[in-house]
Amino acid sequence: MSTQASDPIRIFGQGLVVGWSDFKLFWTWQSWILSWLLRTLCQAMIWVLLGRMLGSEQATNYLLVGNAVLAGPSSVCWAIAAAAWDRWDGTYPLLVIAPSQLLPAIAGRSFVWVINGIVTSWVVFLVLGLGFDLHFPPRTLVLLPLLTILTCGSTFGYSLFVGSFVARVRRLRILFNFGSTNVLMALSGVSVPITFWPRSVQAIAQMLPVTHGLYAVRKSFAGGAIADIVQAALRELGVGIGWLLLAILASRLLANVGRRDGSIDDAS
Amino acid sequence: MQLQTTRANVEDVTWVVTEPLLAVVAVAVLVHAGRADLASHALSASCLMTIGQMGFWVGSDVLSTERTRETLELTVISPAPFSLLLFARILVISALGLFGFAEGWLIIRGLFGLTITLHHPILLVLTLLGTLLAATCTSVLMAALFSAARTARTLQFAMYGPLYLLGGVLVPVSYLPTWLEPLAPFVFLSWSAELMRDVFRAEAPRDVYFRLAMLVALAVCAATIAGLITTRILNRLRRDGTLSVS
Numbered sequence: 275m276s277t278q279a280s281d282p283i284r285i286f287g288q289g290l291v292v293g294w295s296d297f298k299l300f301w302t303w304q305s306w307i308l309s310w311l312l313r314t315l316c317q318a319m320i321w322v323l324l325g326r327m328l329g330s331e332q333a334t335n336y337l338l339v340g341n342a343v344l345a346g347p348s349s350v351c352w353a354i355a356a357a358a359w360d361r362w363d364g365t366y367p368l369l370v371i372a373p374s375q376l377l378p379a380i381a382g383r384s385f386v387w388v389i390n391g392i393v394t395s396w397v398v399f400l401v402l403g404l405g406f407d408l409h410f411p412p413r414t415l416v417l418l419p420l421l422t423i424l425t426c427g428s429t430f431g432y433s434l435f436v437g438s439f440v441a442r443v444r445r446l447r448i449l450f451n452f453g454s455t456n457v458l459m460a461l462s463g464v465s466v467p468i469t470f471w472p473r474s475v476q477a478i479a480q481m482l483p484v485t486h487g488l489y490a491v492r493k494s495f496a497g498g499a500i501a502d503i504v505q506a507a508l509r510e511l512g513v514g515i516g517w518l519l520l521a522i523l524a525s526r527l528l529a530n531v532g533r534r535d536g537s538i539d540d541a542s
Numbered sequence: 543m544q545l546q547t548t549r550a551n552v553e554d555v556t557w558v559v560t561e562p563l564l565a566v567v568a569v570a571v572l573v574h575a576g577r578a579d580l581a582s583h584a585l586s587a588s589c590l591m592t593i594g595q596m597g598f599w600v601g602s603d604v605l606s607t608e609r610t611r612e613t614l615e616l617t618v619i620s621p622a623p624f625s626l627l628l629f630a631r632i633l634v635i636s637a638l639g640l641f642g643f644a645e646g647w648l649i650i651r652g653l654f655g656l657t658i659t660l661h662h663p664i665l666l667v668l669t670l671l672g673t674l675l676a677a678t679c680t681s682v683l684m685a686a687l688f689s690a691a692r693t694a695r696t697l698q699f700a701m702y703g704p705l706y707l708l709g710g711v712l713v714p715v716s717y718l719p720t721w722l723e724p725l726a727p728f729v730f731l732s733w734s735a736e737l738m739r740d741v742f743r744a745e746a747p748r749d750v751y752f753r754l755a756m757l758v759a760l761a762v763c764a765a766t767i768a769g770l771i772t773t774r775i776l777n778r779l780r781r782d783g784t785l786s787v788s
Contacts, residue, residue, distance in 0.1 A: 301696065305700075309696045309697070309700035312704060313700060316703030316704050316706065316707040317703050319707055320707055320713060321712075323707075324571055324712060324713050325571075326713075326717050327580075327714070328571075330575065337571070405719075449556045452556070452557075452560045453559065453560045456560055456563040460563065460566050460570065465567045465570060466570045466571055467574075470570060470573075
């Protein structure tokens with residue numbers, strides 16, 4: 275029984291069922307299209323039109339690819355806010371006293387935002403790509419879906435880490451959710467190449483999710499060598515795993531602190 | 543009262559921190575493309591999106607929050623006109639969005655070292671006042687609609703993407719696809735954005751009074767519809783006895 279109860283994959287799966295039920299309560303497919311998707315498309319389109327205003331097809335395509343990829347991670351950043359929901363619902367102490375670790379339950383519950391992000395990114399690519407005549411090389415049609423999955427996955431590691439802290443200070447959840455998206459938009463090569471920024475900022479950008487995944491996407495559009503694309507994808511994977519490991523440590527640490535100071539059910 | 547409520551809830555001012563960050567992105571794109579002369583577009587976007595987010599997201603939540611916290615009955619039975627109270631509260635929230643202008647300016651000057659010259663300061667003040675009025679009235683209308691709808695949050699999500707796109711907050715509406723352009727004049731932000739960009743141009747802006755009047759007219763339209771909806775909703779809630787049922 276205890277082996278079963280501590281099985282992280284099974285707990286993750288059950289968390290996913292809860293997250294999916296939550297998601298379906300909030301969104302129907304009609305409201306998802308007319309609200310979520312419409313908003314995401316409009317926001318991405320504003321940036322693509324900026325490229326058009328600059329009179330450069332290169333800038334237009336650069337901003338289109340960057341923002342279509344970012345549409346996924348910006349959904350995944352909702353996992354930061356979602357990390358606070360269990361605390362809000364008052365179920366956090368139950369999760370902490372359960373014989374399993376805290377993170378698989380939280381990760382399972384918020385993984386629905388990764389699925390949402392992947393689908394959103396694909397649809398934004400399709401709609402804006404067709405709308406602005408973006409050329410999809412045949413190889414990109416295969417690589418793009420995989421690279422968007424990878425980029426959303428690595429952003430999930432980051433979101434779980436930040437979410438561990440946000441769960442303690444619930445009032446900051448919107449700040450970190452939207453603030454993270456804006457930081458990724460500025461620094462990860464979404465809007466300008468990371469070389470635009472000073473070296474110290476570039477060093478930070480290398481550690482952020484999206485940077486290497488998006489680089490791989492751009493390489494695939496530009497017909498770059500497959501070795502370069504795989505290398506960038508592996509770096510993105512490494513960044514994601516790094517954030518995930520930090521998230522595991524942070525969630526353990528913060529659950530222990532919460533137990534010690536009795537603040538585990540204090541959702542301030 | 544709204545100031546105290548906002549001060550106690552740090553979440554309400556989140557947008558004042560996050561939205562101006564978009565000015566960093568916009569200026570970076572412009573500088574990278576060698577068009578630093580268009581930095582006023584980034585300032586306009588920073589200011590209008592911060593006012594918008596404060597009004598459309600935080601302000602439009604006021605009525606629903608009153609229902610959830612079961613304080614709506616007390617507000618409604620007080621002798622003050624309810625619509626006026628709602629307007630005043632949302633005005634305070636939207637006014638906090640003006641910080642977006644100062645932050646955008648600081649980003650352009652401090653972070654990128656760019657100079658943008660303000661050529662028409664009086665027009666800037668009038669544009670900001672008109673925008674604030676229109677944003678508040680639109681947010682009161684949203685507050686009324688959202689309090690009536692079960693799916694308030696999904697509606698909230700839907701609003702601001704299209705509003706910013708059609709409002710041309712960053713990119714003038716003339717760059718929109720032709721089939722979308724006719725919708726832009728019905729969005730108050732389109733008048734605000736053009737006026738705000740004009741205050742940084744040396745040449746004398748044209749049709750100023752007409753454009754400011756359009757901003758006020760759209761505000762009056764939104765306020766009138768909001769007043770009618772709020773009265774109908776409150777009458778229905780009173781009749782059904784569901785005023786405090788969220």
